[in-house]
Amino acid sequence: MKRSAIYQRMSEGRFPKSRSLGPKCAVWVEAEIDDWIAAVARSPD
Template sequence: MRLIRLKEVMRLTGLGRSTVYKVMKEGSFPSSVALGGKAVAWVESEVQEWILARLRERDGQASL
């Protein structure tokens, strides 16, 4: 398992900082993991699965 910081999440998804937190709050994006202090990260595989789900949604497929 690999944890990635916000900058990498933004690079992978193409989303901006505020959008990442907005969709996370709405429950449609993986939750962050507290690392201590104000530092947070995301599980890379969960972010990748979120991206794949968007592709499946776009293509109208149940699975890729």
């Protein structure tokens, strides 16, 4: 996914929120990403 798509989905609540480690560093919790992947895989679309 493109960076812009990730941030768009985050703002819509359709992707886990990132955590800021500094002014130019964003990270995600691995378990939240794993849960998101599993949910996408289960969706009928």
